[in-house]
Amino acid sequence: MAEKTLAILFHETLKDVYYAERKILKALPKMARGATSSKLKAAFEKHRDETEVHVERLQQVFDILGKPARGKTCDAIEGILAEGDEILEDFKGQAALDAGLASAAQAVEHYEIARYGTLSRWAGDLGMKDITLQEETKTDEALTALAEGSLNPAAIAA
Structure with a gap:
């Protein structure tokens, strides 16, 4: 059996995050459509644009490594996105929906x-x-500010 090196682990993790970013890119428009807060919708749309850049940067890293840009299934992001879908379904039309969506987005960011x-x-x-x-800390900080500023108080007041 060949030795598993840090370079191999780097490449495997790169494939994992590439898969995750591409899945996130597909999930963000759905989250934006589900949000009722215009600020949250805008945050999701901005994050989608940023995610497109992240995918391109990851493709550049694959190029630097001389490897094809190929993802591998990431069970962690699948689970996190499934939780976001649950929130969309379970809290549709409820005051806590946007707070839940912001929370789901932060789980992705973390x-x-x-x-x-x-x-x-x-x-x-x-x-x-x-x-x-x-790439990711600015989006997390923006979601926290949005949740603390309007989403969580709106959910509490309802």
Whole structure:
């Protein structure tokens, strides 16, 4: 059996996050359509645009590695997105819907922050100076501000 190196683990994790970003790209329009807050809809639309850039950057990393841009099924993101679908279904028409959607989006962001942080660190450890992958913290901060500013108080008041 061949040795499993950090470079191999980096590549496998890169495939995982590539899959996740592409799934997120498909889920965001559905979340935006489900949101009732115009600010939350706009946040989802902005995140979709940012996610398109993330997918392109990941494709560039695959190019740097000389590997095809190919994802592998990520059970974690599948579960997180399924929870978002549950919120859309279970809270449709309810005051807490937007708070739930923002929470689901933050779960996605936290997953991405963990993956990108790990990949960025490993890239440095592996001497890949051209690869920096720290994309997600701004979106998480914006969702927190939105939840604290209007979504959560609206859900509480209902």
